[in-house]
Amino acid sequence: MSGKADSGKLYHLQCTGIAKATADAHSTPKDITLFGSCFCPFVQRVWAALEHLGIDYKYYEVDPYKKPADLLEVSPKGLVPGLRLENYSPPRAVNESTVILEFLEDVAATTTKRSLLPPVTEPYARALIRLQADHVNRTLVPTFYRYIQAQDEEKQIQAGKDFVEAINGLVKLFQRADKESGSNVGLWREGGTLSLADVMAGPWLFRSTNVLVHYRGFAVPEGPQFRAYLGRLLNYPAFKRTCSAEELYIDSYERYAHNRPNTSQVANAINSGTTLP
Ligand SMILES: N[C@@H](CCC(=O)N[C@@H](CS)C(=O)NCC(=O)O)C(=O)O
CATH class of the missing domain: 1.20.1050.10 (Glutathione S-transferase Yfyf (Class Pi); Chain A, domain 2)
Incomplete structure (x- = not known):
């Protein structure tokens, strides 16, 4: 047994603390929309990378268990994280946290010049x-x-x-x-x-x-x-x-x-x- 009784708590649907301030500061339309869920570690990977690389984005909270239509459009299994790329018409998308991280690394290489990796010369x-x-x-x-x-x-x-x-x-x-x-x-x-x-x-x-x-x-x-x-x-x-x-x-x-x-x-x-x- 887990040692603690199941009190039937559900996952949260809104960030709290410092993350809430960050989400609020990123609530207006940008070229990249991050489809995220406040509790999700796969999302947190991508979110911290966006912050570190200095790439601008809008944070958009979704419930991945309800699988809203706009999430399914960016992520076929309805999993967060997903990125919607708003500067295409119609918008395009990238999903899978590890693929998104490599994508953001590539974006940063020609924009903010920040990186999560040693230079390509190494x-x-x-x-x-x-x-x-x-x-x-x-x-x-x-x-x-x-x-x-x-x-x-x-x-x-x-x-x-x-x-x-x-x-x-x-x-x-x-x-x-x-x-x-x-x-x-x-x-x-x-x-x-x-x-x-x-x-x-x-x-x-x-x-x-x-x-x-x-x-x-x-x-x-x-x-x-x-x-x-x-x-x-x-x-x-x-x-x-x-x-x-x-x-x-x-x-x-x-x-x-x-x-x-x-x-x-x-x-x-x-x-x-x-x-x-
Ligand atoms: N391989 C995916 C996993 C993402 C994932 O499992 N996300 C969870 C939230 S932490 C989710 O969306 N779950 C919805 C579900 O299980 O239907 C990634 O790395 O992005």
Whole structure:
């Protein structure tokens, strides 16, 4: 059992805290509309990247479980995030958080000149960041859901260990990049700036400090290097601007913590052992 009774809380439909101020400041039409949901970690990736890259956008809150027609037009499975590109007639769209991140990186290369990656003249350094990002998608993200959805105590303990292993795997890849590449290795290095891997992992690392602590008594790994990294990440202005108050996440993840039926396409995939949508 999860240790806390299911009080039937539903996911939130509006950002709170700092994220609300950011959403309010981005409520007028722009060339890019971000279809987002306040609780969604895949959205938070893209949102923090927009903030970091300095690309202007409109934030548009949608309920991805209701699948409104305008969301289905930008994202065929009705999943957030989606981007609607308003400067085409009719508008065009990009979905899938990882594809959107690469798209925004390309947009920034010729506009704001900011980046989530080392320069193209350093292909190996870029590959090291992409290896980290690959590990996040392949291991850290699914392990997070297996942990929060596990109901049986034994399974929770095992999933908690697997989640720590996933973090350790990421730390090893960070250490390797720190050793092997000269510039722009992301926030792992003191004084670094947000990388593609940081922005991909950040939303789940953040939720591990609130949702997993609350529902699973998760002990956030204590290594001083990891703690310093986590501090830099969670306090990084572009990331922080996308964070709602903690209660929003606690409420919104109660359905995962009790593995309520049909919580989401991600939850269903975890339960049936298939790949994430
Ligand atoms: N692979 C997608 C996953 C996005 C995703 O699962 N988003 C969730 C919200 S956190 C969603 O839209 N769920 C709606 C549903 O499950 O029907 C991505 O990376 O963008």
